[in-house]
Amino acid sequence: MEIRNWIFALILCHAALVLTSCAVELARSPPTERISGSAGDVLEDDPVGRLKVFVYELPSKYNKKILQKDQRCLNHMFAAEIYMHRFLLSSPVRTLNPAEADWFYTPVYTTCDLTPNGLPLPFKSPRMMRSAIQLISSNWPYWNRTEGADHFFVVPHDFGACFHYQEEKAIERGILTMLRRATLVQTFGQRNHVCLKEGSITVPPYAPPQKMQSHLIPERTPRAIFVYFRGLFYDVGNDPEGGYYARGARAAVWENFKDNPLFDISTEHPTTYYEDMQRAVFCLCPLGWAPWSPRLVEAVVFGCIPVIIADDIVLPFADAIPWEEIGVFVDEKDVPNLDTILTSIPPEVILRKQRLLANPSMKQAMLFPQPAQPGDAFHQVLNGLARKLPHDKSVYLAPGEKVLNWTAGPLGDLKPW
Ligand SMILES: *[C@@H]1O[C@H](CO)[C@@H](O)[C@H](O)[C@H]1NC(C)=O
Ligand SMILES: *[C@@H]1O[C@H](CO)[C@@H](O)[C@H](O)[C@H]1NC(C)=O
Numbered sequence: 001m002e003i004r005n006w007i008f009a010l011i012l013c014h015a016a017l018v019l020t021s022c023a024v025e026l027a028r029s030p031p032t033e034r035i036s037g038s039a040g041d042v043l044e045d046d047p048v049g050r051l052k053v054f055v056y057e058l059p060s061k062y063n064k065k066i067l068q069k070d071q072r073c074l075n076h077m078f079a080a081e082i083y084m085h086r087f088l089l090s091s092p093v094r095t096l097n098p099a100e101a102d103w104f105y106t107p108v109y110t111t112c113d114l115t116p117n118g119l120p121l122p123f124k125s126p127r128m129m130r131s132a133i134q135l136i137s138s139n140w141p142y143w144n145r146t147e148g149a150d151h152f153f154v155v156p157h158d159f160g161a162c163f164h165y166q167e168e169k170a171i172e173r174g175i176l177t178m179l180r181r182a183t184l185v186q187t188f189g190q191r192n193h194v195c196l197k198e199g200s201i202t203v204p205p206y207a208p209p210q211k212m213q214s215h216l217i218p219e220r221t222p223r224a225i226f227v228y229f230r231g232l233f234y235d236v237g238n239d240p241e242g243g244y245y246a247r248g249a250r251a252a253v254w255e256n257f258k259d260n261p262l263f264d265i266s267t268e269h270p271t272t273y274y275e276d277m278q279r280a281v282f283c284l285c286p287l288g289w290a291p292w293s294p295r296l297v298e299a300v301v302f303g304c305i306p307v308i309i310a311d312d313i314v315l316p317f318a319d320a321i322p323w324e325e326i327g328v329f330v331d332e333k334d335v336p337n338l339d340t341i342l343t344s345i346p347p348e349v350i351l352r353k354q355r356l357l358a359n360p361s362m363k364q365a366m367l368f369p370q371p372a373q374p375g376d377a378f379h380q381v382l383n384g385l386a387r388k389l390p391h392d393k394s395v396y397l398a399p400g401e402k403v404l405n406w407t408a409g410p411l412g413d414l415k416p417w
Helices: 002-015 021-027 038-043 064-069 080-089 125-139 142-146 167-173 209-213 245-257 273-277 294-301 332-343 347-357 360-365 377-387
Strands: 053-055 103-105 151-154 183-186 225-230 263-266 280-286 305-309
Touching (some): 053 080, 080 377, 225 332, 245 263, 280 294
Parallel strands (some): 103 151
């Protein structure tokens, strides 16, 4: 009965925009709330003074020249590899003296190889990465000291350093041998998966910050949409049978709720997309081909409670962002009950999540703005690296000692780049 009343009140006060007490409460941008304890505080940490990063200077064919060939790489969801490089070059944590560095960074743009449709092809990435590592290991003494254990790499591909967009192939390949001791900064995050190494830093996919900012609507606009989603339900081109894409979760959303008035879902991407998210209470974040999505970044930025449907996902900066408290997690098998699950959440719980989402530090941590700003995703990466210091003594190898097998892996990866 309570549930029914709540749905009814919600439809009434939202759809009709009647200023009942409920509408007033849900409509206005709620006062922000901090989470006590480490979570909120960690997000506001200043990494400056806590770590020093040495940026290897590589020939421009590993970075700038690649970007020159295709400027679309700057707006791609994997663009973090480019912006992270630019950020580090002018960051106060950068040191020009490698002898005092805590971390070494190799600027190599391995995702900037796009098809005419803008899809990244990772086929050359392993050779390119291997070539870059060969270069740094022969020109500087630092790689051989640890075989990469004090080095970090940005690998934002679908399945990170497995360098393949098909999951079975990615699993078969595994993480590129040369990167198995390094710290990987990647968007891919799924527990117990060969493409997620322990100690990796999971980052949000890149979503254009200026573009998002330019679509902000007045804070008091009522959230008249209950559940919102725009995106694919079926990937007809790659998965004509329909069972594999998003492990069937997106298809289940569509089949169950396409005619449900509480659900505003469609594959059509309207020009009011960002504005609509600011008018929604819940924004669906179902997995796609890999369990990450810019949908999550957009939901947080627009204060729409993310409904995360991706079993075993490892969310961005999960050691700093209290995802359980700001979002709603729905098991993939429970998608048919999504309506009941969401309408059963008490209004005070919804209001608390909205207040937490209104905290600017959550939004900031999801974005890679230019220029960088305190607390943004760049700073969260640095904070994550700083928290790993000091390196364990065991990572330093004896002179001449080798752990990694340079000739392991598919033969194709061993060809020169
Ligand atoms: C590092 O080790 C590799 C492989 O054994 C070797 O070819 C290279 O010269 C070494 N680098 C330096 C700077 O000594
Ligand atoms: C390195 O890997 C290659 C290819 O799998 C293998 O043939 C070789 O024996 C390995 N070397 C060592 C020292 O394990």
